Amino acid sequence: MAMMETGLDPAEFAESARRVVEACAGKDAAGCATLLAEAGLLGVLAPEETGGLGLPLPFALPLLQAAGAGDLAFPLLETLLLTRHLADTAPDVAAALVAGTARGSIAWAGTGAMVGRAPMADGADWLLAHAGDGAALLPGAALACRPGPGIDLSVPEYEIEVAGATAAVMLDASAWAAVAEDARLLRAALILGAAEHCLDLAVTHVTDRRQFGRPLAAFQAMRHLLARQKLALEGIRGALARAVAADAAPIARQAAFLAAASLGPQIAEATIQAHGGMGFTWDIPVHRYLRRIRSLEAQGEAPRLREAVAAALIEGN
Amino acid sequence: MNLENEAYRRRVRDFLATHVPESFLADQPDHAPPGLEACKEWEAAMHRAGLAGITWPEAYGGHGLTLREHLIANQEIGRLALPESVNSIGKELAGPIILAIGTEEQKRRYLPAILEMREIWCQGFSEPEAGSDLAGLRTRAVRDGNGWRITGQKIWTSGAPRAQRCLLLARTGSVEDRHRGLALFAVRMDSPGLRVRAIRQMTDKPGFAEVFFDEVRVEPEDALGAPDEGWSAAIRVLAIERATNRMYRAWRFENELRHLISACRQDPALSALLQEGSYRQRLAATQVDIELVKGHVEPTVEALLDGQSIGARGSLMKLHWSEAHQRFAALAWEILSQAPPGASAAVRAAQRRFQDIYLAARAETIYAGATEVQLDIIADRVLQLPRGK
Numbered sequence: 001m002a003m004m005e006t007g008l009d010p011a012e013f014a015e016s017a018r019r020v021v022e023a024c025a026g027k028d029a030a031g032c033a034t035l036l037a038e039a040g041l042l043g044v045l046a047p048e049e050t051g052g053l054g055l056p057l058p059f060a061l062p063l064l065q066a067a068g069a070g071d072l073a074f075p076l077l078e079t080l081l082l083t084r085h086l087a088d089t090a091p092d093v094a095a096a097l098v099a100g101t102a103r104g105s106i107a108w109a110g111t112g113a114m115v116g117r118a119p120m121a122d123g124a125d126w127l128l129a130h131a132g133d134g135a136a137l138l139p140g141a142a143l144a145c146r147p148g149p150g151i152d153l154s155v156p157e158y159e160i161e162v163a164g165a166t167a168a169v170m171l172d173a174s175a176w177a178a179v180a181e182d183a184r185l186l187r188a189a190l191i192l193g194a195a196e197h198c199l200d201l202a203v204t205h206v207t208d209r210r211q212f213g214r215p216l217a218a219f220q221a222m223r224h225l226l227a228r229q230k231l232a233l234e235g236i237r238g239a240l241a242r243a244v245a246a247d248a249a250p251i252a253r254q255a256a257f258l259a260a261a262s263l264g265p266q267i268a269e270a271t272i273q274a275h276g277g278m279g280f281t282w283d284i285p286v287h288r289y290l291r292r293i294r295s296l297e298a299q300g301e302a303p304r305l306r307e308a309v310a311a312a313l314i315e316g317n
Numbered sequence: 318m319n320l321e322n323e324a325y326r327r328r329v330r331d332f333l334a335t336h337v338p339e340s341f342l343a344d345q346p347d348h349a350p351p352g353l354e355a356c357k358e359w360e361a362a363m364h365r366a367g368l369a370g371i372t373w374p375e376a377y378g379g380h381g382l383t384l385r386e387h388l389i390a391n392q393e394i395g396r397l398a399l400p401e402s403v404n405s406i407g408k409e410l411a412g413p414i415i416l417a418i419g420t421e422e423q424k425r426r427y428l429p430a431i432l433e434m435r436e437i438w439c440q441g442f443s444e445p446e447a448g449s450d451l452a453g454l455r456t457r458a459v460r461d462g463n464g465w466r467i468t469g470q471k472i473w474t475s476g477a478p479r480a481q482r483c484l485l486l487a488r489t490g491s492v493e494d495r496h497r498g499l500a501l502f503a504v505r506m507d508s509p510g511l512r513v514r515a516i517r518q519m520t521d522k523p524g525f526a527e528v529f530f531d532e533v534r535v536e537p538e539d540a541l542g543a544p545d546e547g548w549s550a551a552i553r554v555l556a557i558e559r560a561t562n563r564m565y566r567a568w569r570f571e572n573e574l575r576h577l578i579s580a581c582r583q584d585p586a587l588s589a590l591l592q593e594g595s596y597r598q599r600l601a602a603t604q605v606d607i608e609l610v611k612g613h614v615e616p617t618v619e620a621l622l623d624g625q626s627i628g629a630r631g632s633l634m635k636l637h638w639s640e641a642h643q644r645f646a647a648l649a650w651e652i653l654s655q656a657p658p659g660a661s662a663a664v665r666a667a668q669r670r671f672q673d674i675y676l677a678a679r680a681e682t683i684y685a686g687a688t689e690v691q692l693d694i695i696a697d698r699v700l701q702l703p704r705g706k
Contacts, residue, residue: 217704239609252611259605307594
């Protein structure tokens, strides 16, 4: 990725993000928030007035890749977006999220009385939810929250009763659309990180595991299965790189998420296949990555975005 | 994209807009596929306008620019439904190999003739017993005074009947030497003892041929590189060519997708199909596939400009493009074949174009390294999976 005008290179954040994500293993959400905040990672996108670094969106991508690769049990995507998009309207909330002293989530589905697909919304201090044609920032303490039907174990989704809740701040339609658009790119980065880790696991397994007197990797069927996943992975990476270019067309940004949403699950599923029976066990963590990727695909409403791409292509709108 | 690049893009676009003969364009209703002479004239005109040999040195008829201009020109060429080059082997394979290993005299003799379309080249690599496995090729080159004599047979040689030169890979050692002892030659197609037999393709379009060599004399000035250098030079150049040749293909793919949509929208029955969710999802997936092809091409150009090695990027691009294009071609034909009887001229024209594209696409996962070979390359060189016991 090219150097940004800041003189910083997004890639420089990758290593520190990887270390912090590793340190977060086994911690609860509050513990993760503390560690991430101490490393300054929650303020990457937040303006300086809220204690952040005020960097452009591409700087968040290595963080989310690291979170995806390390199966981070924290709603990092939502937290980063809240710090970025609430900085003007609710700077105190943004500052508390940057400092790791408050936790937030975003409900990606539903509008009106019941919203859902809100990652780790239980115990969150703030919830951003679709309301009218914009969004409402709601204090979390007053909300009734219950586990949703989601498939993800690491960053589980919740459904929330929001009827009668009083909004602290409202975002208008264009502000909410901006949140959704940023979210698609960050999701692609999360999926890229998770899928890359899956492929690493698959390569390690087929290299170490021997059957019929040879490593599994010596069998052409296995070599071709994994070569296809490498192609898929580099497809996501290339699409994401194009999507964050300064002159990226809308379709380039949409394609990054759609590529991740269709190729990411394929990579995780192939990784389970490559592991054989072991891949189907609880203890081999591949299923956690598959669940995470599928959850991100759902949060981004891939079929609906694909329909929007079709509408632009066919009807020119 | 900086201002200088934008100015270059505008020049390319303006030239194409004012000079492309409309009948050349396969998405126009009065399209008539141009013949060989018309194609040669058009390609020579493109070269004079700076659109061929873009990165080649000016001393050899090139334009001395970078791969970035090459990419820009290809994007603009791809946006139009132009015919494929009749000399792509000359421009995208023989030329770069000659630039890499040719003598000064050879560069001056061969390269301008390629760009000016005076010499069309074909590629004599594959043989009946050496298709994907070129190391097994048997065509022999034996010393004959200061030159060489070639005996053997090549196959799948695209464009051989129209070519003036053949870029020939032949063996100077024994078959057991595998990759060693292979040499490259620039053989005149009118050489005594050389015979071409066209092979009828499944598309029924002019295409590949068998080429037979019976003691064909090759002069010393037509031997390329050292007798032992052929294979390594070919592999090195092929790795780059696989990533950079027909760089327009993502943008041509997009032109095809847009043509399909616009043709369908002119027909009530096909328009109704475009309202079906399953087709809409597949068409959107095609658009995403096209973005992914671009996502393989553009970093490759940046990497090469940056002096990085090309690695197996070409395999990734070729593999994704060929399979995505096949999926699209099947989808396009599936939709267009449902047009009711008595469809308009525009729909008929699209049916003709996409029938050709669908059939031709079957070759795309076979030529220039079959899918299975590309997967082997990715497994070997990118993933570096162990083969061992």
